[in-house]
Amino acid sequence: MRIGIVGLTNVGKSTLFTALTKVKVPVNNYPFCTIDPNIGVVPVPDFRVEQIAKVTKPERTVYAAIEFVDVAGLVRGASKGEGLGNQFLGKMREMDLLVIVLRAFLDPEVVHVEGNVDPLRDLELVLSELALSDLDILSRRLSYLEKVPKGTSLKLQQEASALKEIQGLLNRGDFKTLSEYPQEIKQTLSGYGFLTLKPMIALVNVSEKQLQGDGELLDLSKEFEKRFPFMPAIRVCALLEKELWDLSPEEREEYLKEAKIERSSLEELIQSSYRMLNLITFFTIQSSEVRAWSIPSGTRAQSAAGKIHTDMEKGFIKAEVVYWEDLVKAGGWVLAREKGLLRSEGRDYKVQDGDVLYFKFQV
Ligand SMILES: Nc1nc2c(ncn2[C@@H]2O[C@H](COP(=O)(O)OP(=O)(O)O)[C@@H](O)[C@H]2O)c(=O)[nH]1
Ligand SMILES: [Mg+2]
Structure with missing residues (x-):
């Protein structure tokens, strides 16, 4: 699962990326890794891991992780090949989710490519x-499909009609209907990597002062909701976050208190991304480790086992399951079993968010 950080130039994308690469989760420091300078693996903060660890006392805790990619800036005319446009757009097609960074911070020192700060206009521009x-x-695909003789393939006909429908919506700029487009059809078109069919989050990059409460921003978020009701928006001060995550958890708390800011927005961003990707978390406990795993919602127990090891999937017998909160209340795995809280589930069981699983398998 890859999340692309996109947007115009100089809006704070790289600053945000750098901040994200510094996110550490409590208990153990997560071994952050950068796969390449523009790709970072970021842990998903999850208080349930810490709660489970409190009763099971493992040596290590391992968090689920997602990848963020700093895709280079988009410019007006990118779709016509401006500013290496096609190359960047091509990169964006590989992403599972787009985080569109919008600049709201006013800083005369930082050049705005469009001349003035106007996040909503910028979002229109990016979307267009x-x-x-x-x-x-x-249109290229459609003109090919038109040449295919009618009646030869039902599949191709269905594809053509879906493409025509999307073409109409895009020509009208109807992003709302697009965002509600049936998942099954989206799936059949996924090979094209259509950007406008990807889940998106708007990230409004504000200054520290604006974050502390600013009437202007209130108007902005009302206007945003009116014009882009299909897109969740998160406010963040990228510059502040970059400094924030260099601090220890205690210093961080102190800093936030002094700046009168409730909490870091990065956790919100990571968690929203996770939700938008339709991922859920299950946990495993071994003597030395509590670990969170992410899987698409609706995954069956047997394939969930495959996430850990292919042998576990192949030789799957059953899964013992307890909801994380029941486990914590019981005081651990053994106590949960004694209290009769463990259930036995077969391979077709749909794993639920928050399940703690123990797989029985045979090699
Ligand atoms: N004042 C202010 N400057 C910022 C903020 N975020 C980024 N910048 C500055 O804007 C410039 C461009 O940022 P960068 O992250 O490189 O933008 P990118 O082109 O979108 O990757 C840099 O000089 C940053 O320090 C912010 O929240 N407030
Ligand atoms: Mg950059």
Whole structure:
């Protein structure tokens, strides 16, 4: 699962990326790794891991993780190939989720490529570049499909009609209907990597002062909701976050208190991303380790086992399951069993968010 950080130039994308690469989760420091300078693996903060660890006392805790990618900046005309446009748009097609960074901070020292700060106009601009780029692919594919003799393939006919529908929506700029487009059809078109069919989050990069409460921002978020009701928006001060995550947890808390800011927005961003990707978490406990695993919602127990080891999936017998909170209340795995809280589930059991699983398997 990859999340692309996208947006215009100079809006704070790289600052945000750097901040994300510094996120540490409590108990143990997560071994952060950068796969390449623009890709970072970020742990998903999850208080349940710490709660489970309190009763099971493992040597290590391991968090689920997601990947963020700093995709280079988009410029007006990218869909027409401006500023290496096609290359960047191509990179974006590989992403599972787009985080669109919008600049709201006013800083005369930082040049704005569009001349002035206007996050909503910028979002329109970004969306229209994405739409134009999708339309380009769409029309090429459609003109190919038109040449296919009618009646030869039902599948191709269905594809053509879905593509025409999307083309109409994009031409009208109807992103709302697009965002509600049936998941099954999206799935069949996933090979095209249409940008406008990807889940998106708007990330409004504000200054520290604006974060502390600013009437202007209130108007902005009302206007945002009116014009982009289909897109969740999160406020963040990228510059502040970058400094914040260099501090120890105690210093961080102190800093936030002094700045009169409730909490870091990065956790919110990571958690929203996780939700938008339709991922859920299950946990495993071994003598030395409590670990969180992420799987797509609806995954069956047997494939969940495969996430840990292919042998576990192949030789799957059954899974013992307890909800994390019941486990914590019981005081551990053995006590949960004594209290009759463990259930036995077969391979078709749909794993639920928060399940603690123990797989029985045979090699
Ligand atoms: N004042 C202020 N400057 C910021 C903020 N976020 C980023 N910047 C500055 O804006 C410039 C561009 O940031 P960068 O992250 O490189 O933007 P990118 O082109 O979108 O990757 C840098 O000089 C940053 O220090 C912010 O929240 N407030
Ligand atoms: Mg950058």
